[in-house]
Amino acid sequence: MPRALERVRGDAAPASLRWRLWERYHRDARLILVTSLVAGAAISLWWIDFNLYLEATGLSPAEIGLVATLANVAGAFIPFPASAVSDRVGRRAVFAAALFAGLVALGVLVAAGSALPLIVLAAMLWSAANNAFGVVVPPFLTERSEPAHRNELFALQSAIQNITNVVAAVLGGVVAVVVAGWLGIDQGGRGIYLIILVIMAALLVAGLASVRFLADDRPGSVAGQRLRRVGEPAAFPRDPRRRRARLGIVIRDRRRFARLVIPGFLISIGAGQVIPFLNLFVKQKFGLDLAELNAVFALTSLGTAAAILLQPRLARRFGQVASVVIVQAASIPFLSVLGFSPILWTVVAAMAVRSSLMNAGNPIANAFAMGLVEPAERATLSAATSVLWQLGWVVGGLWYTGLQATLGFDAGYTVNFVTIIALYSVATVLYWVWFRAHDRHWLAGVGTAR
DSSP states (O other): OOHHHHTTTTSOOOHHHHHHHHHHSOHHHHHHHHHHHHHHHHHHHHHHHHHHHHHHTTOOHHHHHHHHHHHHHHHHHSHHHHHHHHHHHOHHHHHHHHHHHHHHHHHHHHHHTTOHHHHHHHHHHHHHHHHHHHHHHHHHHHTTSOGGGHHHHHHHHHHHHHHHHHHHHHHHHHHHHHHHHHHTOOTTSSHHHHHHHHHHHHHHHHHHHHHTTSOOOOHHHHTTOOOTTSSSOOSSOOOGGGGGOSTTOOOSOHHHHHHHHHHHHHHHHHHHTTGGGHHHHHHHHHOOOHHHHHHHHHHHHHHHHHHHHHHHHHHHHHOHHHHHHHHHHHHHHHHHHHHHOOOHHHHHHHHHHHHHHHHHTHHHHHHHHHHHSOGGGHHHHHHHHHHHHHHHHHHHHHHHHHHHHHTOHHHHHHHHHHHHHHHHHHHHHHHHHHHHHHHHHHHHHHHHHO
8 A cells, every 4th residue: 555545544535645546556457447447337237137137038036047057157167268368468358358258248148038048148158258357357456556555456446346336226227217218118028128238238348448548468568578666577477387387377385275265165155145146035025126126236336335445444454364354254144134134124234234344355355365376376366266256156056046946935045044144154264264364464564664
C-alpha cells in the first residue's frame, strides 16, 4: 500500500490523494479495472438471471442443475491451458479471446431456444470463457503492482466487480422490464431474458474495446524488459526450470501449494450446492418477480463492495490471514438465517451480510497467495485455484441435483445448508492453522514500510 495512505489510517483519504494513488497504479492495471467494470456487469447478469432464463424455457430443476454441473466441468478444464497460453502469448490475448468466446456463447444461447444440448454447449462455453479471463487477472495485477499496495489494488478490482453487480442487477432488471413493456413481451416468459442477453453482449463488446488498449505483453515483445514504476519482474521472467514444466505447471513447494488451495476447494464444494441456485431458492420460497429478485442481488453486491474496500484496513491492523479468517468466520451464522428463516427481509439481510463477509476476504487472500509463491508459480496457482473451484462446484452441483431429485425442494435445501455451514467452518479453521504465522512477518514488514 502507498505510504501516503498508510499515514492516514482511520481517516478517508482526500480526493486529491486518492487520485494520486490511482495514478500510481500501472496503466495496464487501471485498464483491466475498467474491463472488470463492463465485462463484470455481463458476468453478474448471467449469474443472476441465467437459471431463471432456463426455468422460463421450461427446464426442470434437475435439468438446470445438470446444465450448471456440465458448465462447471467445462470451466475446470480451462484454467491450466489458459495460464500456460498466457505465459506464451501474453495475458492480453487471453483476455480478448475470453471476451470473444463469451459473445459466441450468448449467440449460441439465443439460437438454442429450448434445445437442451445447445443450452449446455452455450453454458459450457460461457463458463470456459469466464474462467479463462478470471485465471489471468491475479498474475496480471501482481505483475503490475508493488507489494506495498497490492492489497488495495486487488480489493479495488474486486469491489469494482461487486459495484458493477449492483448497477447491472438493478438496471438490467429495470431496462429489461421497460423494454419488454414497450414491445409487448410477457414479463414472465423467455422474451424478457433475451433482452438481458442483448445487454450482456453490448457489455462484452465494451470489454473487448478496453482490452484493445492494453500494452502488448507477448514474451517476444517484453523479453529483457521490466515494467516501469513497479517493483515486480517483467510478466515473463526467464527461468530455465519453466522449460521443464509440463503444460505450463510450475510448483516449487508442493506442501505450501496444497495448503493454499485446499481451503478454497472445501469452500467451493459448499458454495457449489447453494450459491448458483440462490435465485431459484429465493424466487420459489418467496415468489419474487424479475425486478424484485434483481434488486435483492443488487443489495447483496453493494454490501460486498463496501466490505471489500474496508478489508485492506482490517488486514493492516490484524494481518492478511487473520483478516480473512475474521470475515469468513463471521459470515457462517448468517448462512443459518439464509437457509432456515421464513421471513423475507431476514433472508435478504442474511444474503447481504453473508456475501459481504465471505467475499470481502477474497482479494486479500489472493494477494497473500500471489505474494507467497514465486513469480513463476503465480499463473499455476491461479489456475489451480480456479480448477479446484470449478471442481468443487461440480461436486456441489451434483449433490444439489441429487437432493432435489430425491428429497424435493425443502428437505433438499435443508441438507444443502447444513453441508455448506460445515464445509465453510472446516476451511476457515484450516486456513488459520496453516498460515497464521505469516501475519507476524507481514505486519512487521508493513510497520517498516511506514
